[in-house]
């Protein structure tokens with residue numbers, strides 16, 4: 299019998315991370331000899347640009363690159379992120395005060411919640427959202443005010459529908475290009491969100507890891523392009539999807555200086571910064587990757603997206619076609635996403651993500667990731683087609 303004390307109260311409402319559960323189940327299936335194809339997880343299958351790998355190798359052979367780094371992150375990486383924002387969005391950032399490197403943007407999302415939320419506070423979180431926004435609030439002992447994302451409103455939150463009494467609310471989370479729907483926002487939306495946050499004394503948290511995963515000529519903006527955004531906004535950028543560096547765990551929070559200082563206060567008590575060679579590789583990614591590399595990578599994702607869209611009607615799904623992100627979001631015609639996902643995994647050995655992982659608003663939907671190699675994707679789609687024909691008979 300266990301001799302351990304009870305875990306902390308904060309775990310009461312915090313569920314295990316959805317992908318951790320799916321991952322365990324897939325491991326068990328794989329150990330039993332099943333060949334599961336993963337269209338669930340949003341992890342790029344392709345490598346980063348070669349100069350990034352070379353930079354890592356070179357920097358890691360430098361004997362003085364193995365000690366602790368600075369809590370505020372590598373100055374060269376902060377400079378490279380600021381240059382990227384100036385070049386790409388026309389947003390000037392002071393690399394010393396308006397850029398804070400992260401060990402992957404996910405830790406920053408959660409640690410920012412720890413910096414701003416107490417018991418009794420709340421965060422406004424879209425219903426259909428990346429789970430870390432809610433998890434951060436729950437870990438901080440705070441609660442969540444949900445705002446529905448309606449396809450009829452292009453999956454943008456209707457800010458006017460948020461209840462008037464926001465006296466306990468401190469943060470508003472937004473994420474465009476959106477995971478899981480692929481929906482996008484324009485600068486007019488960001489201006490509205492900034493005005494809303496200034497009116498209600500909220501921190502606007504713009505999670506923007508998919509801004510370089512775009513199709514059909516679409517160009518994604520940054521929330522920091524909205525007038526006055528820096529007064530109330532932190533944006534999260536990530537190297538994971540932009541440069542296929544998901545495992546490297548490198549990103550940054552940018553924008554409002556005071557909010558970054560508060561985030562740093564939490565982080566510097568928890569982590570000790572990143573490894574210098576990772577920063578050096580990140581600098582090379584930001585400074586030297588040609589747009590043509592991003593365009594060619596996106597063309598591969600676009601081709602995969604077309605293949606998925608083409609077969610959806612034959613497997614009981616109806617898709618939302620979007621101009622960005624790493625995903626296809628689809629409605630299950632007979633309604634139950636969990637049932638669909640369970641059966642696809644058990645009977646076709648294809649893993650897709652149930653919409654309910656992103657909130658109750660995701661019920662009846664599933665998400666496909668584009669981060670899987672062409673031949674595996676084709677095999678998965680063939681399996682799903684055959685499975686669905688058998689399932690409906």
Ligand SMILES: Cc1ncc(COP(=O)(O)O)c(C=O)c1O
Nearest residue numbers: 340402403404428477536538549
């Ligand atoms: C919307 C969103 N935000 C943040 C992240 C975390 O990215 P990172 O790898 O930078 O931690 C993800 C990862 O899938 C994501 O989908």
